[in-house]
Amino acid sequence: MSYRVDVERLAVRHRGGGTAPPALDDVSFSVEPGRVCGLFGREGAGKSTLLACLAAYRRPSGGTVRVDGEDPYENARLMSGICLVDGRGGIGVDESTTVREVLEIVALLRPRWDQAFANRLLDRFEVAVGAKVGTLARGRRAALAVTIGLASRAPLTMVDEAHLDLEPDYLSAFHQELRADQAAHPRTIILAGATVGDGDGDGDDGGGMDGRGGMDSHSMDSHGGDSPGGDGGREDSGGTGNGGGGLLDDVVLLGRGRVLAAGRPAELRALGRELTGEAGTVADFLRAVVGDATAVVADRRLGRLRSVVLTGPMPPEGLTTAERAGISVGPVGLRALVTYLTNDRPQSGDQRERMS
Template identity: 35%
Template sequence: MTLGIELSRLTLQYKDTRALDEMSLRLDGGKIYGLLGRNGSGKTSLASVIAAFRPQTSGEVLVGGQPPFENADIVSQICLIREGGDVFDSDRVSVALNFAARFRPNWDADLAARLVDRFELPLRKRVSALSRGMRSALGVVLGLSSRAPLTIFDEVHLGMDAPSRAAFYEELLADYLEHPRTIIISTHLIEEVVSLLEEVVIIDKGRVLFHEPTDDLRERGVSVTGPSAAVAEFTAGLTVLNERILGGTTQVTTFGELGAEQRRAAKAAGLELGPVPLQDLFIHLTAKERRS
């Protein structure tokens, strides 16, 4: 079972702050999505509304074709894991896991036990006594073991060290391939997860800037390097996101697909064309001067 998501003019207002601004978006079920945005862009607010942690101010959100808020049948199929894990600090780790097992209809106890061993979680410790990394690992175990048809990880892995994050990505992909579902990963560590993502959603100021297959978005970013005059001539009329100059050499980041003829012209002009990492592309696309 997988769950798709449909948003129509979704708005969320906190007093004087509009966290989500008439956002419209459709996410088909059964894919891994990357939700990208700068701090304050609305990522956590969006995840909270989709998971029915809070109602929207206006507009519509449908999960599996139904409004999720105060809908027990749908909510039981959604698992949102935030960085803190959303567990009681006074509980022991074993109690937090047992609680999830009782209320998650798709809970896989064998997977949970294996992940507890892999991340070396101390079952007898209270959550409040866990390090930040261990608490993040607990969130990962809860999220993956829930096997929820819609699972959302909201920066849950930020507290983990690099080897633990790598283990998380490995476990997530392996379990997703064996048990397909809809997974949303909200993260700042873009290059670490890019190989997992089938589609990317970039939001800013509560609105969707881009929603595209990951490979399509990456192909639209091109670095152009060469003699400054030749670079300037070639990029005239193109969308330039960034420019770096060193002596007589210029490197420009452009956004937009280049056709075969343009690529031949670049080669003839002695220019070097190269890919742009998704994280760099994200930084340029959401730069302050482009957001204002």
């Protein structure tokens, strides 16, 4: 069983927020039943708040949230079919309880709970069932969280960055288990994570959206690899690519409480272009070709070379013109695009000057 998710003009203001900007503002997107959706954004982008609304943890300040066609808030049917876990070992898990007790509580309340599956996962993640949750290392708590998420088999399962705390081997195991169990028991899954991962094969060495990297860390020649609009399939959601095909059907990018982009990974990849060439030529090209619908989301210089990353539609003749002018046009990997689009730092005046 899978739930459809419809979010329409969702707005959330935090309690006592005063004049502070809303946590979410005018957020709209949908996830079809049975899809695996990646929700990405930097810290503070509103990912957890959005998931909290979907999980009926809080009421929106405005707009609507629909799960399986209904408002999930205080909806007994829907709430029992929605599972949200975070990296603390699951939502509401008391640190003084043991892993076994946590699982007993979940088993008592979750209609689709599979204890044998949970035991197998805990064994695979090497989580001691007799250990108190408060004594578990971060990675083990994350393992407990994803175990609860997977073994609950909720029609809408959401993981709020818990998988990112898994050790690489266990992250790979989580991907395998998620793929296999999703195939056997289809459900709608939303993975909120800070990185898109290596699965898009863009060869990008930048650092995702968790503040550990950012576009300044990208070298001038760091892009290239896959072609935009490539496989059209699923993407891995973080950590190691395991070569078994992608994980994500859809991607939603959040930035400063708004949806920056939403679509299939391949479609989003096709929205970015990196242009590299002699600085003056690139500037001339930008002035002549780039219109209002296209934005420069990254701009770097190395000696006489200048590299810009553009997002948005660009007419084919524009690309031809660029190549004729000696500008190299390359694709932008999904991870890099996510980084650029969710980079909250405003375009600097220096950058705008350089473009003019």
